[in-house]
Amino acid sequence: MIPKDPLIIAVDFDGTIVEDAYPKVGSPKIFAVETLLELQKDGHRLILWTYRYGERLEEAVAFCQGKGIKFYAVNKNYPEEKFEGKVSRKINADIFIDDRNLGGMLGWGEIYKIIKDNPNAEIAKKKKKGFWKF
16 A cells, blocks of 8 residues: 555664664664565655765665665665765654664564554644644
8 A cells, every 4th residue: 555645764774674783784673674665565765864884885775675675765865866975964754763762762563553553643743742842
């Protein structure tokens, strides 16, 4: 099923898709690959957003491609964007999945459930509240 409003989902690599073993590629986190494949199948745009660059970034992309995960973009907002820097910077996405979230990383099953059940309602609710209104 392709959602009415597909999301742009930025995903970190080390500690999020794989166990943190930088500079090596760690073992896949439980359900990470399966969840990303489902999100991809559901029509969401996945962006790999990681500190890695150069050869280390190529290893991360190759790892994901080997698992069937195809990113819309890597360390940029869209495939055609030109960025010559070596350090990644903030990108535009509806959702960021990162092991360094405030409060820690949710399990991949829970992440998928939140996105699948009603992602746009959750995002809209958080945007309406604003940063300081809990």
